[in-house]
Amino acid sequence: DAKTTQPPSMDCAEGRAANLPCNHSTISGNEYVYWYRQIHSQGPQYIIHGLKNNETNEMASLIITEDRKSSTLILPHATLRDTAVYYCIVLHINDYKLSFGAGTTVTVRA
Amino acid sequence: EPEVTQTPSHQVTQMGQEVILRCVPISNHLYFYWYRQILGQKVEFLVSFYNNEISEKSEIFDDQFSVERPDGSNFTLKIRSTKLEDSAMYFCASSEERGQDYGYTFGSGTRLTVV
Numbered sequence: 664d665a666k667t668t669q670p671p672s673m674d675c676a677e678g679r680a681a682n683l684p685c686n687h688s689t690i691s692g693n694e695y696v697y698w699y700r701q702i703h704s705q706g707p708q709y710i711i712h713g714l715k716n717n718e719t720n721e722m723a724s725l726i727i728t729e730d731r732k733s734s735t736l737i738l739p740h741a742t743l744r745d746t747a748v749y750y751c752i753v754l755h756i757n758d759y760k761l762s763f764g765a766g767t768t769v770t771v772r773a
Numbered sequence: 774e775p776e777v778t779q780t781p782s783h784q785v786t787q788m789g790q791e792v793i794l795r796c797v798p799i800s801n802h803l804y805f806y807w808y809r810q811i812l813g814q815k816v817e818f819l820v821s822f823y824n825n826e827i828s829e830k831s832e833i834f835d836d837q838f839s840v841e842r843p844d845g846s847n848f849t850l851k852i853r854s855t856k857l858e859d860s861a862m863y864f865c866a867s868s869e870e871r872g873q874d875y876g877y878t879f880g881s882g883t884r885l886t887v888v
Contacts, residue, residue, distance in 0.1 A: 697876070699876075701816070704810075704862060704882070705881055705882065706777075706864045706866070706879030706880050706881050706882050707808075707816060707864070707866075707877075707879045708879065709876030709877060709878065709879075710876075712876065750816075759804070759806075759821060759829075759868075760818040760821070760829065760831075761808075761816075761818065761877065762818070763815050763816040763817070764815065765815065
């Protein structure tokens with residue numbers, strides 16, 4: 664019952680922007696898009712979330728397409744410490760169980 | 774920055790023994806959760822807890838599991854009689870509110886090894 668599709672892996676050069684895509688073509692109007700990451704078996708770390716507007720915080724930017732069927736997480740200046748598995752999660756407004764998929768393994772290379 | 778604290782970081786136990794995993798959520802948070810991750814697999818939801826009772830649990834969370842908030846600060850997960858397949862990382866999480874305007878803060882986990 665996967666609600667999101669992410670590429671299994673991607674590489675990024677240190678200092679460059681990392682753009683992580685996520686497809687969620689069946690998303691409903693009451694569902695948010697959340698991004699978490701997990702660095703080497705540590706606990707998942709919240710990054711950002713959004714409903715329909717683009718969002719930015721100190722960690723990343725979230726760009727959601729107008730039809731809300733896909734989104735992109737942008738890490739503006741990737742560092743080696745950003746190497747992690749990144750999870751895109753769709754969460755209904757009345758739900759709170761995070762359903763983690765396989766995510767995207769991002770490797771930042773020097 | 775406030776954090777969720779889990780102890781111990783690593784627990785080894787014999788099959789059939791009871792284990793208690795401990796968590797100290799962020800102090801003003803009201804919702805508490807346990808997740809687990811078997812090595813090499815996805816992070817899975819176990820249970821959520823609010824107002825001193827379970828609000829939702831997954832099919833993984835069977836009668837061998839229980840949770841409680843014994844003293845208003847700790848949040849514990851008990852496995853009554855451990856099995857080999859209970860070996861996993863167990864993550865505690867908390868949130869200020871249930872709902873979509875808040876992210877969840879996870880602890881760094883307890884690695885449970887059942888031998």
